[in-house]
Each structure stands twice: as structure tokens, then as C-alpha cells.
Amino acid sequence: MRLCRDRGAADWVRGERKACIVTHDLWGMSGLRGPITNGMLTSSDTHPVTVEQNHLLASLPRDEYARVLLDLEPVCLRTKHIVAHPDEPIRHVYFLRDAVVSLLVAMEDGSTIEVASVGSEGLIGLGAFLGEGTETGPMVVQIPGRAARMTTTAFHEAVWRSARLQLLLQRYTLAFINQLARTAGCNRVHSVRQRCARLLLMIDDRLGRKTVPLTHESLAILLGVRRASVTEAALAFHRLGLIEYQRGNICIMDRDGLEAVACEDYRLSRQGYDRIYR
Numbered sequence: 001m002r003l004c005r006d007r008g009a010a011d012w013v014r015g016e017r018k019a020c021i022v023t024h025d026l027w028g029m030s031g032l033r034g035p036i037t038n039g040m041l042t043s044s045d046t047h048p049v050t051v052e053q054n055h056l057l058a059s060l061p062r063d064e065y066a067r068v069l070l071d072l073e074p075v076c077l078r079t080k081h082i083v084a085h086p087d088e089p090i091r092h093v094y095f096l097r098d099a100v101v102s103l104l105v106a107m108e109d110g111s112t113i114e115v116a117s118v119g120s121e122g123l124i125g126l127g128a129f130l131g132e133g134t135e136t137g138p139m140v141v142q143i144p145g146r147a148a149r150m151t152t153t154a155f156h157e158a159v160w161r162s163a164r165l166q167l168l169l170q171r172y173t174l175a176f177i178n179q180l181a182r183t184a185g186c187n188r189v190h191s192v193r194q195r196c197a198r199l200l201l202m203i204d205d206r207l208g209r210k211t212v213p214l215t216h217e218s219l220a221i222l223l224g225v226r227r228a229s230v231t232e233a234a235l236a237f238h239r240l241g242l243i244e245y246q247r248g249n250i251c252i253m254d255r256d257g258l259e260a261v262a263c264e265d266y267r268l269s270r271q272g273y274d275r276i277y278r
């Protein structure tokens with residue numbers, strides 16, 4: 001791990017230390033409640049205004065969020081790097097803000113497949129909450145972006161202090177298990193086209209914008225299929241006017257249409273997360 005230039009987060013969150021993390025390369029071989037907008041946190045004299053992008057943090061009562069902030073360190077996560085590895089102890093817990101991270105399963109033949117993705121709705125380090133010292137698989141940055149991390153020691157203390165955080169994490173755990181279950185069924189039953197549409201929608205949900213910075217190659221790795229299969233699905237989406245390409249990014253032009261193509265696993269997985277924050 002090494003520090004690098006903080007990308008535009010110089011005045012990000014008052015009281016947080018700034019850092020930018022680079023982790024191991026995997027694919028190199030291949031509070032204050034407030035509106036969630038752009039991840040910036042500001043304050044005024046009378047009514048502190050928080051724009052905390054991570055939903056778990058944003059759902060904490062004001063005093064608890066302020067306490068948690070003291071232990072948080074803002075980081076930026078680069079694409080294709082491993083945030084957590086199953087062979088290494090969890091040293092930090094990451095609350096994602098606009099980064100998206102995939103939980104991958106690696107096969108003995110070297111192939112990988114995504115079994116869950118995590119974005120601003122959750123955190124990396126669930127194993128630490130569940131009393132386990134490691135993650136079940138490599139957690140790899142899929143979409144680069146910002147997060148806030150704390151040491152596992154500070155995390156355990158925060159959970160011990162806050163009944164609200166405990167409840168949120170219990171709900172999040174259930175939603176995460178639901179996503180794993182939906183993905184297992186999806187990978188067995190549904191077509192590449194359905195799964196590709198689901199993946200694009202899930203990333204779009206987590207990014208909050210209509211542009212998905214992923215190549216066909218990356219999508220193929222995440223779906224565990226041949227690149228040609230993803231290209232075929234993407235061409236079909238393009239012909240239907242569901243997506244466009246802009247400077248190598250996939251732009252969602254017709255979200256309702258894409259949802260109609262996607263299988264029910266997208267909707268049911270999303271509902272699981274929506275229940276956390278209702």
C-alpha cells in the first residue's frame with residue numbers, strides 16, 4: 001500500500017485525514033442526516049449540513065455520525081485493486097461513497113466471477129462485523145472512487161457503542177446474503193443478456209449516474225462469460241436503444257427498457273437493500 005495524490009478530496013470532510021490507497025493488483029494478470037448529493041460535507045453555524053454519500057453512515061444519528069467521523073480516513077480506490085483478500089486479515093473497514101467493489105470467486109483454473117457488488121449502500125469488511133477475521137473472497141475495485149475507512153479496532157468500538165449501527169449492519173448483512181442468493185440463482189438460470197442488463201443496472205444504482213465506465217472485457221470477467229457473449233448482448237441493447245457508447249463508457253439511454261430486459265434478480269436484490277433504509 002502506498003499513498004498517492006488525493007483526487008479532488010482536499011477539502012472533502014473536515015476532521016478526516018486524507019489518504020489515497022493503492023492495493024494489490026488482481027486483474028493485472030488480466031449523522032448528520034442530509035441530502036445525498038456529491039459526497040461533500042459542509043457545515044453552517046446553526047444547522048450542520050451533511051452530504052454523506054454512504055448510506056450506512058448517513059443513516060446514523062447526528063451525534064453518532066460525528067463520533068464515527070473521528071475514526072474515518074478518506075481514501076480513493078483505484079480500479080482493479082484488491083481492497084480485501086481472503087488470505088489476509090481484515091485491517092480496515094471501508095464505507096464506500098462513489099466507488100463500486102466486487103466480491104469475486106476465483107476458480108482453480110484461474111477464472112473469476114462476481115457474486116456480489118458493493119457501493120454506497122454498504123461497506124467492505126462485513127467479516128469483521130460477523131466476528132470473522134477475513135473476507136470470503138477477494139474484494140476488487142470495479143469502479144474507482146472514494147471511500148472512508150477505519151481500522152477494525154475502531155470499527156468494533158463503534159459497533160459496540162451504537163445500537164443503531166448494529167441494527168443497520170444486521171439489516172445490511174441480510175440484504176447482502178439476499179444478493180448472494182439471487183446471484184447464485186441468476187448465474188444458474190438466466191441468460192447472459194439478462195445478467196448483463198442486471199449488472200449494468202446495479203452499477204448504475206451505485207454510481208447514481210447513467211454512465212458505466214466498464215469495458216466488454218471487464219463485464220465478461222464479472223459475469224464469468226466469454227467477451228463475445230457480452231459483445232453480443234451489448235449490441236442487442238444498442239439496437240434496442242437501451243445503451244450508447246461514449247468514449248469507451250456505456251451510457252444507459254433507456255433505463256425502463258433495460259429493466260424490462262433484466263431478470264427479476266435485479267429487482268429483488270435491490271428491494272433487499274431498500275429495506276435497510278426505509
Ligand SMILES: [Zn+2]
Nearest residue numbers: 186190263265
Ligand atoms: Zn437473474
